[in-house]
Amino acid sequence: MVLLRLFSFLLGHVSLVVRGEFLEKFVNMAASRGIYLWDITRLSNDRVRVRVRISDVRPLRHIARATKSCFKIVERRGMPFMINRMKKRKLLAIGGVFFLVTLYFLSSFVWFINVTGNDKLSDAEIKKIAAEAGLRPGVAKWDLDAKQVERNLREKIPSVAWAGVYVKGTRVTIEIAERKLMQEDPHKGEAAHIVAGKAGLIKEVLVLNGQAMVKEGDTVLPGSILISGEIKEEMIPEETNQPLPRGQEPPEPQTVSRFVQAKGIVRARVWYEGYGECRISETLEKLSGQQKTSVRIKFGTKEIIISGPGESPYRYYEEKQTVKSLPRWRNIVIPVELRTVHYLEKIKERVHYGREGAKRIAEQKAMEEVNAKLPEGAKVIERRLEQVNIGREEELVRMKAFVETVEDIGIMKPFKATEEDND
Known part of the structure; x- marks a missing residue:
């Protein structure tokens, strides 16, 4: 259908108003002779409006005489008619062509430059370095080397970790990724445990430094030590070649503690709960x-x-x-x-929401409350909604939302080695 309409536009088509008593016969005879009519609209009992290609207008005259009908052209559309109108208005046609050529020519240049991703660096500083590599307003796009601009930005600005130059129409976008300076860890070198920040059921323990105090399947409470910063090692006394006196037992191994800053990941299953309610009216x-x-x-x-x-x-x-x-005047x-x-x-x-409508609103409120509690990076493995019944009918719908996640619950807790020794 779309191709036929496009073909009709290129060849040209007209709108006809056909008048007669046998309009159905007119349409049927046209279809039987391969004349395509579309957008057929009945205007009254004896009038109908149709669209037809220019080449089919002459054959329709014979059909009109055979069905005792007549038609009148009320609209002309398509490429041939546009060309005829342009021939009568040569200056307008020349101006239109000149406008299109000028527009195409101007679209071959860069007129706007945007900078994104920069935080500490100013737009003016980045545009200045880019201009040294040939990127400035008014430059032709065929003279622009985007790769060279990217290299120039990385070489001239040490704080730029990555740069990208994208050309879209007459606009160029420079994307910048600045180097993030590593912030000094306030607890660097200090002995520390990794403790549970919230209650949960341990699912995975990965120790990078320290000694694991929990295993998969353990239940922990907030403050429980997950990875200890105290590593206990047994010191076995050195053996001597001299035999021990009769009745004397060898010395027992001594336990020595070594204190480190615990590091690792402890993932646990954590449950969250939210509540929402809504009145029926x-x-x-x-x-x-x-x-x-x-x-x-x-x-x-x-x-x-x-x-x-x-x-x-x-x-x-x-x-x-x-x-x-x-405004004040002389402090008065x-x-x-x-x-x-x-x-x-x-x-x-x-x-009036109705019970079902109130239930949906209460569910939404419960989920919004529980979603506000979820930390960033938590993997949700289950969502569940339950209606709260208090044992009697009321004009209120109460809902509870339960969400189960798997997340890293460990937080660092420094301690003093001397105090831990005394414990």
């Missing part, structure tokens, strides 16, 4: 769009109303006001204020 307040404005001048404690009401003319309303004061405060008070009318509307 409730009264809502909303602005009606009506408002009254009151302008007043205040001198000290006295107030004069210049225009508008002295108080709100509405029963339910919201009040907004702006205050303008005179002039106690004059211009107050503009807007009274916005509110109307109360009774809304």
